[in-house]
Amino acid sequence: RKATSLTHTLSYTFGGTKGTIATGVGDSYQWTVPDLAAKISGSISGSCVITCHTYSGGTLIGSKAVSIVLFIPAASEPTVSAGAVQMGTSVLISTNRKSTAYTHEITYTIGSKTDVISSAVGSTIAWTPHKDLAAYTGNKKSATCTITCKTYNGSAEVGTRSVSIILNVPPATVLTLDKSSVAVGQTLRIST
Numbered sequence: 001r002k003a004t005s006l007t008h009t010l011s012y013t014f015g016g017t018k019g020t021i022a023t024g025v026g027d028s029y030q031w032t033v034p035d036l037a038a039k040i041s042g043s044i045s046g047s048c049v050i051t052c053h054t055y056s057g058g059t060l061i062g063s064k065a066v067s068i069v070l071f072i073p074a075a076s077e078p079t080v081s082a083g084a085v086q087m088g089t090s091v092l093i094s095t096n097r098k099s100t101a102y103t104h105e106i107t108y109t110i111g112s113k114t115d116v117i118s119s120a121v122g123s124t125i126a127w128t129p130h131k132d133l134a135a136y137t138g139n140k141k142s143a144t145c146t147i148t149c150k151t152y153n154g155s156a157e158v159g160t161r162s163v164s165i166i167l168n169v170p171p172a173t174v175l176t177l178d179k180s181s182v183a184v185g186q187t188l189r190i191s192t
Contacts, residue, residue, distance in 0.1 A: 001027060007055050014048040014070060015039030021050070037072040038101035041154030045071045073098035075159025078106070078149035084142070084166035090128045091165070095149055097123045103152050110145040110167060111136030117147075134169040142168045 001008070010021035010029055017039050022029045033048075040046040051065040081092035095104045104121040107114060108129070113136045117127050129145065137143035145167045151158040178189040 001054070003056075005056065006061075009053040009055070011051050011053070012048055013051070015046050033070060035073075035099050035101070036070065037099040037153050040072070041101060042156050043072075044153060044156050044158055045069055072101075072153055072158065075151040075161050076102060076104060076149055077161045078104075078147050078163045080147060080163060080165050082165065084168060085129065086168045087129045087131045087133050087170055090126050092124055092126050093117070093121075093147060093149075094124045095121060095151075098151075099153065101153055102158065105150040105152070107148045107150070108145055109148070110143055111138060121149075129167050131170055133167060137167070137169055140169075142166050 004026075007023075008025040009023045010025055010031070012019055012021055014036050017036070019034075021031050036048075046069070048068050048070045049065050050068065051063055053063045054061050076095040076097050079094045079096060081094075085091045093106055095102075095106075097104075102122075105119045106117040106121050106125060106127075108117055108127075110129075110133055113133065118125050133145075143166070144164050146162050146164050148160060148162045150160045176191045178191070182188045
């Protein structure tokens with residue numbers, strides 16, 4: 001600043017919105033950029049104009065502006081509530097959402113099978129891996145399943161991140177009988 005008696009009001013314009021950063025600023029100010037991703041839905045960056053209004057006492061004596069490119073936060077990182085889960089049991093998938101403007105498409109891949117869990121996830125979703133996925137384990141008791149989170153800001157794809165979990169095949173089929181004893185030649189119902 002040109003003199004110690006001068007103060008400044010800092011403001012910004014970004015994606016059609018305006019806001020005040022700080023008032024009464026002397027030589028410098030450290031600004032933590034707020035979550036502005038929603039202001040540029042459909043894009044991953046935008047130009048932000050920062051304006052410095054200089055005051056002598058209460059009198060505005062001039063303004064200067066600079067531009068900076070603001071990038072929206074990186075793609076969200078998915079996490080799961082368990083490192084291993086039995087097919088047929090629910091698991092919670094969290095996106096660790098880095099912006100409230102973000103939506104996520106969550107998919108899974110196990111063996112040769114890839115499918116969408118949901119295409120409009122905000123922060124979390126409960127997923128129950130179907131027992132039929134046992135057909136994609138290569139005849140093993142368990143297999144690695146990759147959960148993929150594709151992050152969007154409006155229509156713009158921000159990025160993709162993945163996490164792996166182990167899906168365990170349900171235990172062997174349990175047999176039940178409708179009677180504890182039966183005479184030879186009588187009917188017995190065997191249920192699996």
